[in-house]
Amino acid sequence: MAALAVFAGTAGAGVAQSRPGDAAPAGPSRDEILKSLAGSWKAPEYKVDRASALDIEVFGPHASEVRNVELTIQPSGEGVLKISKSVVGQKGKVYAPSVIEAKLTLPNEKPQKSITGRPQPVITVTKAEERYLDGTGDRWPRDGAKVTITTDGDGNEIDLRYDTPNGTDSFGTTMIRQQRRK
Numbered sequence: 001m002a003a004l005a006v007f008a009g010t011a012g013a014g015v016a017q018s019r020p021g022d023a024a025p026a027g028p029s030r031d032e033i034l035k036s037l038a039g040s041w042k043a044p045e046y047k048v049d050r051a052s053a054l055d056i057e058v059f060g061p062h063a064s065e066v067r068n069v070e071l072t073i074q075p076s077g078e079g080v081l082k083i084s085k086s087v088v089g090q091k092g093k094v095y096a097p098s099v100i101e102a103k104l105t106l107p108n109e110k111p112q113k114s115i116t117g118r119p120q121p122v123i124t125v126t127k128a129e130e131r132y133l134d135g136t137g138d139r140w141p142r143d144g145a146k147v148t149i150t151t152d153g154d155g156n157e158i159d160l161r162y163d164t165p166n167g168t169d170s171f172g173t174t175m176i177r178q179q180r181r182k
Contacts, residue, residue, distance in 0.1 A: 033111050033121045034077055036155045040178035043069040043160070046171075050087060062090040069173055071160065079104040081147060083162065085169075100169070102128040102145055102162075114150045123147050 046067040050059055066088050073079040086097040102125050109122040128142035144165035149158050161172045
């Protein structure tokens with residue numbers, strides 16, 4: 001409840017103190033959450049060693065899988081999630097670079113609450129596609145992708161969850177605000 005009160009305060013709305021027997025205060029509105037989310041977000045780079053025998057044979061020893069995630073949300077509620085992926089060899093050679101781009105919208109629906117009680121706006125993925133950057137120009141739809149965002153109390157971090165229908169490439173990450181939209 002304290003995190004919700006802090007969040008509502010950053011969105012410009014006050015939250016009254018509740019007393020025993022009072023009805024639970026309503027959470028922040030879609031517009032309040034949208035105002036706090038508008039801007040650019042970035043996750044810390046995710047890097048993990050690829051050390052199976054096949055990985056070593058294909059990419060060499062000490063290769064790493066690398067993922068970078070960026071999110072931009074407009075004040076209108078439209079957004080773009082970009083997930084850049086590749087494998088980087090010990091000497092810096094890049095293998096299998098690709099980018100998943102998901103177009104998002106925050107429909108005019110009341111935000112939900114996460115299991116921890118934090119605000120969780122409704123998000124619709126309108127289109128998701130993976131492009132391979134190896135010169136082939138291959139593009140593949142990523143139908144059925146889902147994005148979930150859970151906000152924090154101060155408006156400077158969000159937890160993002162990207163899920164695919166079969167679970168391949170699904171992940172969760174914490175994103176840090178880069179700039180706030182005016």
